[in-house]
Amino acid sequence: MSKRLDEEFDNDADGMEEHSGEHRDAMGADSSEVSSSRRPPMNWQAHGVLIAIGALFVLMFVAITVQSAKTRLEAAPEKKKATAVAAPTDLGFCTDGFKTVLRRVLDSCGLLTANSRRGCTPGNLKQVAAISDKDFVALFNPLADRAGIVTFGQGQEELSQEALDLLDKKWIDTRGASVFLVVARASPEGSADTNQALSHKRANSVLFHLQKKYNDPELEQKVGLLWLGEEYAQLSDEYCKWEHAGSGANCAVADVNRSAFVSWIDCQL
Numbered sequence: 176m177s178k179r180l181d182e183e184f185d186n187d188a189d190g191m192e193e194h195s196g197e198h199r200d201a202m203g204a205d206s207s208e209v210s211s212s213r214r215p216p217m218n219w220q221a222h223g224v225l226i227a228i229g230a231l232f233v234l235m236f237v238a239i240t241v242q243s244a245k246t247r248l249e250a251a252p253e254k255k256k257a258t259a260v261a262a263p264t265d266l267g268f269c270t271d272g273f274k275t276v277l278r279r280v281l282d283s284c285g286l287l288t289a290n291s292r293r294g295c296t297p298g299n300l301k302q303v304a305a306i307s308d309k310d311f312v313a314l315f316n317p318l319a320d321r322a323g324i325v326t327f328g329q330g331q332e333e334l335s336q337e338a339l340d341l342l343d344k345k346w347i348d349t350r351g352a353s354v355f356l357v358v359a360r361a362s363p364e365g366s367a368d369t370n371q372a373l374s375h376k377r378a379n380s381v382l383f384h385l386q387k388k389y390n391d392p393e394l395e396q397k398v399g400l401l402w403l404g405e406e407y408a409q410l411s412d413e414y415c416k417w418e419h420a421g422s423g424a425n426c427a428v429a430d431v432n433r434s435a436f437v438s439w440i441d442c443q444l
């Protein structure tokens with residue numbers, strides 16, 4: 176009897192354990208299903224690819240930044256741009272001494288003020304320049320490649336076609352300059368008064384041609400006339416090497432002084 180009771184008890188216990196186990200399995204399955212329904216399945220392979228791509232971009236950015244900084248450090252500093260000048264002749268031509276003389280001449284000859292007389296006689300020029308005629312001529316020597324010499328026949332004031340062509344060439348070659356200087360002369364034949372008047376007419380021939388052809392309302396404020404006759408700043412035959420045209424192929428001292436020296440002056444006064 177006792178034995179049967181024990182067996183029945185054992186059977187009940189086993190049944191209870193099986194039932195409890197089934198209950199736990201059911202609960203575990205339900206819990207797993209609930210948890211799975213709340214979280215989507217994680218794709219660890221995709222996450223790994225994204226992390227790798229992000230790391231690659233960071234490394235590339237760091238490398239580019241470091242290389243750019245290295246390049247800036249190794250690069251030589253840029254040189255400052257030189258101040259612009261009116262023309263190359265400014266470098267050796269427009270000295271302080273030349274500017275002083277030129278400003279004095281232009282002012283006294285009415286070339287720096289409007290509505291005043293336009294030009295200087297030899298007497299005026301000697302007084303205001305306050306330098307010898309040789310020194311005055313030497314001031315213009317650096318303009319050998321810039322200036323032109325238009326020549327006239329003996330006793331003549333008219334410009335030949337060759338002289339007009341050279342004059343036009345020099346006038347057009349402005350290069351930003353503001354003063355076009357015309358220095359007319361005469362050779363020593365005849366009286367000093369006649370040659371002074373003749374050099375004045377020659378200077379005017381240059382001015383009248385420019386006025387007629389170019390019709391510039393401000394032209395008189397740009398063109399400066401000096402007429403020196405035979406009395407001041409005669410040229411030597413060395414100036415026959417300069418660009419010249421007008422009276423013929425031959426050139427001697429008399430020829431180069433029957434002329435008008437023409438050139439833009441590039442100095443900033």
